[in-house]
Amino acid sequence: xxxxxxxxxxxxxxxxxxxxxxxxxxxxxxxxxxxxxxxxxxxxxxxxxxxxxxxxxxxxxxxxxxxxxxxxxxxxxxxxxxxxxxxxxxxxxxxxxxxxxxxxxxxxxxxxxxxxxxxxxxxxxxxxxxxxxxxxxxxxxxxxxxxxxxxxxxxxxxxxxxxxxxxxxxxxxxxxxxxxxxxxxxxxxxxxxxxxxxxxxxxxxxxxxxxxxxxxxxxxxxxxxxxxxxxxxxxxxxxxxxxxxxxxxxxxxxxxxxxxxxxxxxxxxxxxxxxxxxxxxxxxxxxxxxxxxxxxxxxxxxxxxxxxxxxxxxxxxxxxxxxxxxxxxxxxxxxxx
Numbered sequence: 001x002x003x004x005x006x007x008x009x010x011x012x013x014x015x016x017x018x019x020x021x022x023x024x025x026x027x028x029x030x031x032x033x034x035x036x037x038x039x040x041x042x043x044x045x046x047x048x049x050x051x052x053x054x055x056x057x058x059x060x061x062x063x064x065x066x067x068x069x070x071x072x073x074x075x076x077x078x079x080x081x082x083x084x085x086x087x088x089x090x091x092x093x094x095x096x097x098x099x100x101x102x103x104x105x106x107x108x109x110x111x112x113x114x115x116x117x118x119x120x121x122x123x124x125x126x127x128x129x130x131x132x133x134x135x136x137x138x139x140x141x142x143x144x145x146x147x148x149x150x151x152x153x154x155x156x157x158x159x160x161x162x163x164x165x166x167x168x169x170x171x172x173x174x175x176x177x178x179x180x181x182x183x184x185x186x187x188x189x190x191x192x193x194x195x196x197x198x199x200x201x202x203x204x205x206x207x208x209x210x211x212x213x214x215x216x217x218x219x220x221x222x223x224x225x226x227x228x229x230x231x232x233x234x235x236x237x238x239x240x241x242x243x244x245x246x247x248x249x250x251x252x253x254x255x256x257x258x259x260x261x262x263x264x265x266x267x268x269x270x271x272x273x274x275x276x277x278x279x280x281x282x283x284x285x286x287x288x289x290x291x292x293x294x295x296x297x298x299x300x301x302x303x304x305x306x307x308x309x310x311x312x313x314x315x316x317x318x319x320x321x322x323x324x325x326x327x328x329x330x331x332x333x334x335x336x337x
Contacts, residue, residue, distance in 0.1 A: 006191075008070075008077050008093050009043060013123075015068040015079055015091070016115055018047055020123040021133045037072060037113055047123055050116040059105045062088075070113040080112075094193070154240040165295025166246075169288060170239060176232030176284045183225035183277045184322075187211055188329055195277070202276045210275035215266055222323055228281050230319035231256065235288075238311065248308040250292035251301045252315070256285050 006022070009029035013020045028046070032039045037053050044051045056062065068081050071090070081096075082089040088104040090097055123129060160166045182195040186207050199207035210216065217223045235249055260282035267274055292298055301308075 006093065008079065008091075009040065011091055011093065012040075012068070012070060012079050012115070013047065015081065016049065016117045016121070018049060018117050018121045018123070019126050020047065021126065021129040023133060023136075024123060024129045035077075037070075037077075037111065040070065040077070040113055044115055047121055048118075049121045050118075052114050054112050054114060056110045056112060059108065059110060065112065065114070069115070071108055072111045072113075073107040073109050151240060158240070158243050160239075160243075163295060165291045165297070166239070166243070169246075169291045169295070170236070172284050172288050172291065173232045173236040173239065176228065176281065176288075177236060179277055179280045179284065180225055180228035180232055183207075183211075183281070184223070184229060184326070186277065187216070187223050187225045188326060190329070198280075199276050202279070203274045206273040207275040207277055209273040210267055210271045210278060213271050215270070222319055223326070224278070224281075226319055226322045226326065230315055230322055232284075234311075234314050234318050238314075245307055245311060246292075246297045247300055248311050250289075250297040251308060252312060253285065253288055253292060254298075257289060260285055 007026045007029040010020065010022050010025040013025055028043060029035075032043065041051050041053065056065075062080075062083055065080075065083070067083060068079050068091075071078055071080050076092075078090040078092055078097075080088060080090045086101060088099050088101055090099070090104075155161070155170070160170060179198075182192065182198055185192040185195045186199060195207075199205075211225075218227055238245055238249055263278055263282055267278065
């Protein structure tokens with residue numbers, strides 16, 4: 001069974017088929033004072049995995065080593081999983097890498113850590129940690145399932161399926177929440193393969209360049225990712241719970257459209273880089289506009305009623321809440337790293 005750990009230590013345990021839980025193993029690795037070969041060795045012994053460090057003077061001797069094993073080079077550790085006559089495959093925390101032997105030998109310092117698990121190899125208090133992990137996973141599944149059931153009920157009871165524009169608006173806001181979430185992960189420097197893949201679709205590191213610029217926030221107060229997440233989430237909830245206010249959503253959407261022109265202009269002329277996720281947000285804003293327009297939702301806005309101000313206040317409230325919570329997630333991520 002895949003363990004899904006984030007650190008090189010958990011990945012190594014998975015390769016060795018040592019029973020473990022990702023959270024505990026990742027935390028033990030992150031709490032290591034020094035990420036050294038000696039530290040890895042002591043940690044493996046906690047799991048009752050015999051091991052030994054070897055210095056390979058003749059790097060061609062790598063063909064005689066049993067995989068998987070840990071290799072060190074450029075002050076980084078990788079897990080070698082396959083050695084052939086012309087290629088070497090190894091794992092990093094970001095995924096598998098295939099390299100020529102020459103390229104691997106240039107980075108490898110000749111030091112390896114061999115591990116010899118047996119039937120007694122297991123994480124300390126594995127049963128207790130696994131029980132806690134199952135409970136935590138169950139909470140997430142119950143939360144997700146509850147949200148889906150509520151959304152389906154509201155979708156059916158409000159007859160969203162009867163109007164194409166409403167269905168597309170729901171999909172657009174759902175996509176907006178996801179894209180804004182990925183954008184927030186990038187803004188907070190939280191590692192995410194999905195965010196990295198999406199950002200590299202148009203230009204490699206384009207998102208990183210744009211998000212590190214001075215204009216990556218609104219008036220230096222709110223990150224644009226926070227603004228986007230608040231906008232799409234409040235719009236989604238309003239569509240599902242208060243569909244009678246869809247015309248006010250359309251009205252407020254009009255105020256967001258000028259920002260899309262500024263964002264594209266800034267990326268092209270000032271940042272001179274393209275942020276795929278940022279452009280996706282702009283596209284979703286315009287798609288929402290055309291849905292509001294095509295669905296006939298831009299009507300009966302004036303005179304303005306109290307509901308439109310409450311809706312605007314809801315955007316602000318959620319944005320402030322996300323802004324207050326962001327430092328917590330950022331700090332939590334820094335502690336993990």
